Structures are given as C-alpha cells and as structure tokens.
Amino acid sequence: MGIGNHKGRDDRPYREYLLRAAADRHAVWLFENEEPTWQSDWAIGSTVLNLFDTDEMLRAAKSLAARYDVVGVLCPDEAVLRHYAAIVDFLGLPGLSAATAANCRDKKTSRRLLTEAGVAQPGFTTVRSAEEARAAAAELGFPVVVKPRTLGASYGVVGVHRPEEMAEAFSVSTRAGYPGVEVPDDYLVEQFLTGEEISVDGVVYDGRYRAMFVAHKKVADAPYFVEVGHTVFGDDPLVEDEALVGMLHEAHRALGITHGVTHTEVKLTPRGPVIVEINGRPGGDLVPRLGEMATGIDVGAVCVDAVTGREPRISRTRSRTVSIRFLRPERDLVLRSVDLSGTVALPGVVEAGTAAAPGSVLRRPPHDYVARYAYIIVEGENEEECAELLDRAERTVRLDSDPLDSA
DSSP states (O other), X not given: OOOOOOSSSOOHHHHHXXXXXXXXXXXXXXXXXXXXXXXXXXXXXXXXXXXXOHHHHHHHXXXXXXXXXXXXXXXXXXXXXHHHHHHHHHHTOSSOOHHHHHHHXXXXXXXXXXXXXXXXXXXXXXXXXXXXXXXXXXHHOSSEEEXXXXXXXXXXXXXXXXXXXXXXXXXXXXXXXXXTOOOOSOEEEEEOOOSEEEEEEEEEETTEEEXXXXXXXXXXXXXXXXXXXXXXXXXXXXXXXXXXXXXXXXHHHHHTOOSEEEEEEEEEETTEEXXXXXXXSOOSTTHHHHHHHHHOXXXXXXXXXXXXXXXXXXXXXXXXXXXXXXXXOSSOEEEEEEEOTTTTTSTTEEEEEEOSOTTOEEOOTTTOSOOOSEXXXXXXXXXXXXXXXXXXXXXXOEEEEEEGGGO
C-alpha cells in the first residue's frame, strides 16, 4: 500500500491514524517525496520519488508489484490524488480511478457532471479575465465566488459582492497556486450560496454510498473562506437525512466513485442542500479524528477496507460533541515557539498541539489560507459549551513570534 506526504512537514496528527489502520491489516510500503521519519514505524519499506510524476510513480509501482502482492492504494493528499489513482488503474485495484480522481479534482468537470445528473448546483461559468468575470457575475447576480479549478484548501477562493471588487478578487484567484499542481487558465465564477456549511465524510463500496459523520464548519476572513474550526455531533440527524444522503449517493455515482472514503462539502441553503465539492479522500483538518472521537467510527479502518476489497463496517460506539479550533496569527509573523502547557491540563480539553515548527513563516490571507500555529480539541455537552471551552483554552496559549517585516 502507498500513502503520500508531499508537503515537507510533519503531518503526523493528520496521517498517523491511516497508517496505523493500514498496518493493522496489511504490510505497508510508503511512496514519499522525501525520506520518511515517523511514518517508518508503520511500514516495512519506502520509495522516495517525485509524487507529481505519474510515469515515475507507475515505474515504482510496477517494481513493487513484482516483489509483493499489492492489494490497495491509499492516498489522503488532494494534490497528488490523480497520480496515485493512476496506480490503481495500472494494477487493477479497487479504489479511485484516474478518471474519477480527475472528476473530483477539476471543479469545472465536477460542476458539469453533477449538473447533468440533476444534482443541486450553484449557477456557474468559467472565465479568463476580470472583465469576463465581471460580466459573468452580472448575469449570475451578485454576490458570486471566484475560484481556481484545481486547487484545494480554499486557495484562491474569493467572495465578490460588488462589481468594483472583481478586479482584485480575480487577481487574487489567478495568483494562487500550489507546488506541482497544474492550474488551468480559466477560472470558475459561481453563485454565492447562503446557509450553514457542513462537510460529510462517507464511504463508497461497490457503488453504494454511506454517510459516516457530519462536521459543522466555521469559516473566517471574508471575502476569503478560511476554515478555522469544526464541530461533530455523535447523534447528528443529518447523517440519516434522506434528502442529503440521497443527493450524496447520486453525486458520487455521477462522478464515477465506486470505492473509497470521500469528504463532501455542502451548503444547507434555503432551497435545500447544495454540493460545494466532492474530494476523493478523507477529510483534512483532523476531521476524521473528530469523527472517531464523537462516534467511535474507526475512519482509518473504513478507508483501508474500502480500497482493498473488504466491505467496511461502520460501527457507532459512542455519541459525543467534539470541536476543534485552529489558532492563526493576527499578523504576518515568523514563529519562535508555542507554549501549550497551560492548555492541555484544562477540563474539557481532549488534545492540543502545535501546527507549525519554530522558524515557520505564517502569513494572513490571501498570501496563505492555512497558516496556523496550534490547534485545540475539546469535548462538551453541546456546541455552546464547546465554544466556551475553546475560548477559555485559547486564552492560555502563549505565542512567541517576530513580525515578518522585521525578521
């Protein structure tokens, strides 16, 4: 099995649950773009290669398959999803195919396929200039959202409420990029969706979709869409909501997803649920960990089973309310240290950890959308109590930094 990390940072809190689940069931072989560190504890070996080079990935997969019986490929990383999916096709394994990965990764293609299937979508078009974007927004009706087709983590996603804001918004969107990810030169302009935003982590096996849990999202820094926290309820009725789950089943079928865990972002609009996007991998932002804490579902085990031909078991063993908050800088800075010693001992705090190493440059949007120095997870009776616990815990965090302009 392969599991990739291409960002050059310690993703242990975000990835270890998958590696542990994989190692519990199979021998694990890592494909990495740099020498693994902690990941080696869960693997029998590794190959260091360029995760953005499909041909190199296929050559490595062929070599590995000559020595071992490869039963599945697991990739939780959005940026290299298509390259791992090529291995799934090459070896004839269950999982996300290259074509299906492309359907998920390209937002223009996703919108077209979902619209053709009758799945609720915002009105949209693609443009290549600020002038075209302004004309498209006038036709769709302000406010709108401008976004790149192939990026993730809200990079380059900008809300536009008035015509005079479009030039700057389009410039921000077109400047956004991610190493190794190709960004087409036409950009999406979509109707702005109102209502609460949620994400649904679910599993598809033999074409049948099942929802596991729902995360209620917190965003900030308008006109950008920066995710700053999530709450998962162990008894969330949305998991069984017929309209929502039925829409998700049809959407996954339209994109061709037959095996794997997905993370779908949805707006609960006044006209009903509308899909923002479907990601062909489990949720980021520690959402799978929240899901397991709140419901008892072993998300890693579900992921591994779905892509290795074993029907996943979704077993809910508890019902709790769990929230996470990501701590972000108020200004651009260079991180010196983060002290969480007074945070982890507080009642209600389940976990707290750093999210950046000393010396990291953290910048505010639109320069960076995931600049975080720490995270805090709490458990409470309800969402309100969780918010109070997070406020109290955040006040105990000690941040030492230098302003970026004087560093």
